[in-house]
Amino acid sequence: xxxxxxxxxxxxxxxxxxxxxxxxxxxxxxxxxxxxxxxxxxxxxxxxxxxxxxxxxxxxxxxxxxxxxxxxxxxxxxxxxxxxxxxxxxxxxxxxxxxxxxxxxxxxxxxxxxxxxxxxxxxxxxxxxxxxxxxxxxxxxxxxxxxxxxxxxxxxxxxxxxxxxxxxxxxxxxxxxxxxxxxxxxxxxxxxxxxxxx
Numbered sequence: 001x002x003x004x005x006x007x008x009x010x011x012x013x014x015x016x017x018x019x020x021x022x023x024x025x026x027x028x029x030x031x032x033x034x035x036x037x038x039x040x041x042x043x044x045x046x047x048x049x050x051x052x053x054x055x056x057x058x059x060x061x062x063x064x065x066x067x068x069x070x071x072x073x074x075x076x077x078x079x080x081x082x083x084x085x086x087x088x089x090x091x092x093x094x095x096x097x098x099x100x101x102x103x104x105x106x107x108x109x110x111x112x113x114x115x116x117x118x119x120x121x122x123x124x125x126x127x128x129x130x131x132x133x134x135x136x137x138x139x140x141x142x143x144x145x146x147x148x149x150x151x152x153x154x155x156x157x158x159x160x161x162x163x164x165x166x167x168x169x170x171x172x173x174x175x176x177x178x179x180x181x182x183x184x185x186x187x188x189x190x191x192x193x194x195x196x197x198x
Contacts, residue, residue, distance in 0.1 A: 001156055001158055001177040001179070002156075003121070004179075005148075005156060005179070005181075006119075006121065007121070008183055009146070009148070009183045010121075010122075010123055010139075012146065012183040012184065012185065013076075013123075013137075013139045013141075013146065013185070013191065013193070014123060014137060014193065015185065016139075016185055016188050016191050016192070016193050017188045018045075018188050018189060018191060018192045018193065019192070019193040019194075019195060020038070020041065020042060020045075020192060020193070020194050020195070021195050021196075022034050022035065022038040022194065022195065022196035022197070023038065024036070024037035024038045025038075025196070025197075027197060027198075028131070029129045029130050029131045029133065029197045030129065030130040031129065031135065031195045031196050031197055032196065032197065033084055033196055033197055033198055034081065034084050034085070034088070034136075034138070034194070034196040035088070036088050036089050036090060036111060036112060038194060038196065039088075039111060039112050039114055039140075039194070040112055042114075042140050042192045042194050043073065043112055043113050043114060043140075045192065046073060046140070046142050046190065046192065049189035049190060050189075051073070051142025051143070051145065051187075051189065051190035052142050052143040052144070052190075053071040053072050053073055053113065053142065053143065054072065054073060054074045054141070054142065054143050055071060055072045055074060055115055056071055057069060057070050057071045057072075058097050058098050058099050059098050059099065060098040061098040061099065063098070065096060066096050066097065066098045067092050067096055067097070067098065068098050069092060069097055069098070069110045069115070070110075070113050071113070072110055072113045072114055072115040073113060073114050073115075073140050073141060073142050074114075074115055074117065074140070074141050075114050075115065075116045075117065075138050075139065075140040075141075075194075076116075076117050076118075076119070076122065076138070076139045076141075077116060077117075077118055077119075077122045077123075077136060077137070077138040077139075078118065078119070078120070078122030078123065078124050078136050079118045079119060079120045079122065080122075080124065080134075080136065080198060081116075081118060081122075081136055081138070081196075081198070082108055082118055083198075084196075084198060085108055085109060085111070085116055085118075086108075086109070088111050090111050090112065091109055091110070091111040092109050092110050092111065093108070093109040094107050094108065094109055096109075097110075104117065106118060106119055114140055116138075122136070122137075123136070123137035123139070124136045124137065125137070129197045133197050133198070134197065134198070135195050135196070135197060136195070136196050136197065136198075137193050137194075137195055138193070138194040138195075138196065139191060139192070139193055139194075140191070140192045140194055141190065141191045141192075142190035142191065143190070144186055144187065144190065145185065145186060145187055145190035145191035146183060146184060146185045146186055146191060147183070147184060147186055148181045148182070148183050148184075149181060149182045149183075149184055150180065150181045151180040151181060151182070152180065154179070154180040154181070155179070155181075156177065156178070156179035156181065157177060157178055157179070158175075158176075158177045159174075159175065159176050159177060159178070160173070160174070160175045161173060161174045161175075
């Protein structure tokens with residue numbers, strides 16, 4: 001059920017009008033691999049469009065190998081990008097944050113006011129680059145850039161009935177789910193699809 005909700009939101013995010021190709025890389029493809037310059041371009045555009053950051057800053061602490069993290073926009077991408085991100089100049093992995101509270105399992109790290117969340121179900125388009133390699137969609141969003149509209153305030157619901165309710169001999173169980181909601185982009189200027197290769 002939740003994977004279906006995620007897929008519907010991902011498909012909606014792909015329709016954003018604000019899309020940029022990575023151009024700062026050196027792999028010779030269109031788009032190139034992701035670079036810090038590409039991320040800074042998106043941050044600059046989001047700030048110029050008055051997008052607000054989503055996550056609060058994390059203060060630095062007096063511990064070796066840690067760093068503060070500024071308030072940030074949120075980026076969602078594919079796990080294939082993990083090595084590229086880790087090799088970016090100035091990238092901070094989550095274990096290097098000054099505090100370990102409120103870190104989600106899928107968060108990989110942060111750079112230049114963007115915190116990255118990765119999933120193996122992240123968006124990628126096979127054979128779509130100029131050289132025929134996969135192109136990765138990285139959705140970088142500000143506060144209130146998109147939402148889910150729940151029709152008649154109806155939430156998704158998981159339904160399970162054990163055998164007592166599904167037959168006179170109590171031999172059968174049923175399981176299912178239903179939802180009545182629609183994802184929607186509320187402001188295209190506050191979300192960017194940054195496309196890149198590896």
